[in-house]
Amino acid sequence: MEAPSAVSSQTGNKRKRDIVKQQEQNHSKEKQDGSKIHITGVPMRDKVRTLFYQVLTTEPQQDHQGRQPIHVTVEEIEEELFSSCDNETGKEYQERFRSLYRNLKDTKNASLREAIVSRTILPKDFVVMTPHELANPELKKEREQLRKESIRESKKSVDTQTFSEEFQCRKCGLRKCSFFQMQTRSADEPMTTFVTCHNCGNRWKQ
Template sequence: MEYMDLQEITRYATRIEKLHKDGNYEDISSLLTDLCNTTVVLSQLQNTAIVQTLCQLVKSCPVAAVRKTAKDLLSKWKQHPHTGNILEPDNVNQELTSQASGFSVASGHYNGEEDSGSTNLRAKCVELLLRALTPDQEADVEATTQLSTLAHTIEKHIHALHSQNQLKYKSCVRSKLANLKNPKSPHLRQGLLTGALPPEVFARMSSKEMAGEELQQLREGYTAAGISEHQLPCGPGGMRTTKVRCRRCEAMDCTVTQVCRGTNTDEEVVTFVTCAGCGEQWYHSRWVCL
């Protein structure tokens, strides 16, 4: 039998997953045949997602022949001496259940402590992140493998930040997806692909930090306009009159305002006068200047 290296096994897992989503089961059957004629070792099963991919194929593939081939392949790996006891359960159905709920999405390693609900959620988030990182659906296998690794890494850091709060975890993932898909924020995807933006930094970024330059400038403009609007001096209220002369500038353009000193309308009111020209203010109590 032929031997495949770790990278080639990873490519097979990625291709099978993509073909399964596309519903192309003829090509999947061909890939499974190649895997049947290949000898695998324990490290390849531990460090790739091939077992998880085949388990999902057995669970959801509508083609009986493909399901049987994948199931037989898992049984073969369980009995093969090179794989040790990685597939230890006595029947394949038990194996499918344990593997589907026990493989960590972020690392591809078996982790029996994670429940199936959390694992399925994380797997879905990785899939959505991969789609957001792959605008070109016709990307080659090598590029898809790299993007898949990047999506897993981003999800792992997001989960590490919000592992105790599922609502915050979902909200963070939605925010990352929206900004990656935003055509006005191409710098995020470009930075992740080139390595200029590390995945752990991207996982911690807020919506404000992920915004593109255009949106940041727009926000700054709104903020500056709001500050200016609140800092504009308010014009004096009251009734305009030309019968009062300002003793500072001697202008005859003033505003008269009457304010009650208390809550009772019968109480004495105070008459305030403001000059529209120089801003001088005084009130009618022997015309004391303010």
């Protein structure tokens, strides 16, 4: 049978090992800026903070001098996100997190990550950014080109409109209308006629 002093010593050593283990777990949150993420105790929120932190520290930062520590920025981002979702971690919180995280993680979106780390974009503004605003520069350029092409096509349609008194506006009763035709159904179906009244602006198709 072990002496009481030996048992007491073993118990003390076990407690020390447990403390060291807990400290190691806490330090596992540390990243390259040497800072710790503040744990909220809410599993979902803590996971979000960790993932944001990881994605913002995946590449070397050019200059940390004078900058807010990344873990502080991450905490502010999550706080703003949580607050904007009525302090709930439900569907809205999770969907908005996924949108923000997906765009931050985009390998072509280094400029967004840098803007967050440098606080050119503040946490309160970041969490309410639209998918268009979050997109990487290449995708934004493609979308802008598509938008311009759409405008050109729309203008082309207007340019090819024919003015006619054949159509009477059902809204104002006048015959100041123009129209153009477009194939919107199968090839063997009649073309759809789009009519615009130049008196009241009413539009319809037939």
